[in-house]
Amino acid sequence: MTENLVSAARLAAAIFESGLKSPAEWEARFPVRGLPEGAMVTRFAPSPTGFLTLGNLLTAFVDRLLANTSGGVFFLRLEDTDKKRETGDGVSGIVNDMAAFGLAIDEGVTGFGTERGAYGPYTQSHRREIYHTYAKALVEQGLAYPCFCSADDLDKLRNEQEQAGVNKGYYGQWTKCRNLSLDEQLAHLKSGEPYTLRLRSPGDASRKIFVNDLVRGKLELPEYDMDVVLLKADGIPTYHFAHAVDDHLMRVTHVIRGDEWLASLPLHAQLFYLLGFKPPKYAHIAPMMKLDAETGGKRKLSKRKDPEAAVGALVRAGYPNAALHEYLVTLLNSSFEDWRRANPDAPLAKFPFSLKKMQPSGALFDLQKLEDVSKTVISRMTAEQVYAQALAWANAFDPDLASLLSNDPAYSIAMLSIDRGNKKPRKDIARWGQLRELYSYFYDELFEPRLVSAPEILQAYLEVYDPNDDKDAWFAKIKSICEPLGYCPDVKTYKADPDTWKGHVSDVSGAIRMAVTGRENTPDLWAVMRVIGEARVRGRMEEAM
């Protein structure tokens, strides 16, 4: 036994550079966080490959929610251990998308090459020394060994296994490098051939382990028995090893990730155990899905195929963050809709979000539902809030609209106040990008005049029009011009005997609406006319005749 340990120490010394810190030193440098009981530490750990979709953001959103509701910490870590996929600055896109989406981080990566927080570095490529410390410790305990198999060797191995109809992988009898003698290992090392560092797994696939997942509950899975690669030939860790080391040292309590990681849970459990770490709690959440137009089936939301689901595209379209957030919570916990109805004005953070209430299978990204949620969210805003947010959006994406809006703020706010602030607010705006189209007639620059087929209506109305009329007087006048022109002032009367009339009040007000706004569909006409003012009303009506 001691003999073995001595060998292991010699092997470790031959593999690793000298002067490495000890695990204890890292432990001391990243102490357990002094957070109150129950506070959750969560992290979002994407690989830096550019922008994010709503689906990607789903896990980050859960992370943020959990940290918020528990008084914990949420940070951003970069998993840039795959140098083959490196694409320059893949960081800024992610940071920008998160910021645009309204997801703040407490610590971690803040931009290309910048970060803040006491548990860094938060970029894996800068943590090499730390990984090597722990890798060395594993080697010293005989729990890891260098593997000199080349990519070709491994291909051959897989072929053999395929032929034999047996599970593929580096395990059991197939582990060529596992039982090399120290002298053989040293000789290989000395020759300078590339090698990886593999785990000497004590697992036995015929045994079961029980792991707990916060979404799915208790899971029975086979023990992990593969000698996975811990350190690649370039000395950079694989995801699995980095996950264990980082989440332990960064004192993460809850790992929220896509359910594609479920299968590696036994490996991770083993890694934490062998490293002597307390494992975090896990929640594997299903990815957001999309109905595939070609196959007709569900498939994971993809950056490439679903550009409309990219965070940048959603923000550009003008969905308010609050709407995006509410939509996501609706997807996460369906009980949210009931809660929201009961607490229309409560902040989202007050919602008792529960991982257990999440559906284990993937939900479809539903743009219509998003639109509806967004309309409701916006309908509950005050005119001032709508103005501020719409203007901020327009400043970024539609400068012409921005100048129209800000030209006369009081006017714009008056426009946005129509049918708003009452118990049944109008639900017309789903995204700021619709504002230009929806409210165009309030601005002469955007107004598109339309000819009205019944000019006599306009003529008659112009004679009685008084901009100072209150709503009842206004409405009475509309009715008063109906009959002389052959229109029925009362809808029910009209319906009882439609043939004796040319139409009813709806046609009369419709003609006026068309002349004044160029639309068939607008908010309350009386209010619209008050806002745009007498001059415009008269001018447009005359023009429409």
Next chain:
RNA sequence: GGCCCGGUGGUCAAGCGGUUAAGACUCCGCCCUUUCACGGCGGCAUCACGGGUUCGAGUCCCGUCCGGGUCACCA
């Protein structure tokens, strides 16, 4: 193929052995309404299938089928 996870209306879903199987979105009717909306009411489910267990089963068990994931020096 091995292992794992799922399967309640077009969509998101409640439900956890006894319910007329909630609710939301979409769609379609109707009602309310000066218009446009909002809102209200109604319609839209053989709970994947087949066997059990039970007085009784979306709800528990087994099998089948279907969907997804995973088996990399990618994450």
